[in-house]
Amino acid sequence: MSSLQKLSDQVQETFSKSAANIFLYYDGEEQNKVIEEMKDIVEKNCFVNAKLTKANEVIERITELHSSDDNILKFKDILEEYKTEMVKIDPDVSRDINLVEFNRQVKDLLKDTENASDAQPLGDSDDDLQFTQDTVNVIDPFTKKRMTDPMKNKTCGHVYDRKSVNAMLKVNPRTRCPVVGCAHKEYISINNLESDIVLKTRLLKKTV
Numbered sequence: 001m002s003s004l005q006k007l008s009d010q011v012q013e014t015f016s017k018s019a020a021n022i023f024l025y026y027d028g029e030e031q032n033k034v035i036e037e038m039k040d041i042v043e044k045n046c047f048v049n050a051k052l053t054k055a056n057e058v059i060e061r062i063t064e065l066h067s068s069d070d071n072i073l074k075f076k077d078i079l080e081e082y083k084t085e086m087v088k089i090d091p092d093v094s095r096d097i098n099l100v101e102f103n104r105q106v107k108d109l110l111k112d113t114e115n116a117s118d119a120q121p122l123g124d125s126d127d128d129l130q131f132t133q134d135t136v137n138v139i140d141p142f143t144k145k146r147m148t149d150p151m152k153n154k155t156c157g158h159v160y161d162r163k164s165v166n167a168m169l170k171v172n173p174r175t176r177c178p179v180v181g182c183a184h185k186e187y188i189s190i191n192n193l194e195s196d197i198v199l200k201t202r203l204l205k206k207t208v
């Protein structure tokens with residue numbers, strides 16, 4: 001994984017954490033307002049990233065073009081060419097994986113908020129709780145304890161607590177997913193783990 005990719009992943013994780021905090025500490029109108037601002041920031045970040053990638057491609061193309069002929073490089077000409085090419089770049093980020101994933105997390109968190117406000121006045125909220133506990137796994141497969149900082153394995157979708165999976169990988173970097181019946185036999189890679197913000201918020205709010 002390139003350092004640029006790593007940095008981009010870290011930035012994205014920070015965005016997700018901020019979104020989770022918004023759902024924890026804001027409500028109602030204010031929550032909506034801040035979350036809309038957040039979505040806007042994430043979209044702009046995706047746009048800048050996409051533009052940077054394209055810019056690098058333009059630079060490579062121009063460099064190749066000018067290194068192949070024997071003419072003396074005219075910096076001004078190259079700069080003009082670069083500017084012309086850059087103006088043409090207008091990436092469509094609507095299907096950017098980071099943006100799509102962020103919006104999905106927000107949607108899930110929003111659904112939780114709506115469910116919580118719906119469930120309270122009803123008498124059968126115990127049934128709802130039972131249902132949630134049955135369907136959402138909150139137990140770390142390594143320590144068999146309730147998770148506090150869940151990390152999702154992007155390869156298979158299973159979730160582990162950050163502390164225990166990190167400790168495990170430190171002792172044995174060749175660790176496979178410990179979930180019984182997991183079809184993926186590859187070793188767990190730290191690069192494939194991402195913070196499960198939606199579950200973390202649910203654990204914090206004790207809705208699961």
Ligand SMILES: [Zn+2]
Nearest residue numbers: 156158177182
């Ligand atoms: Zn698994």
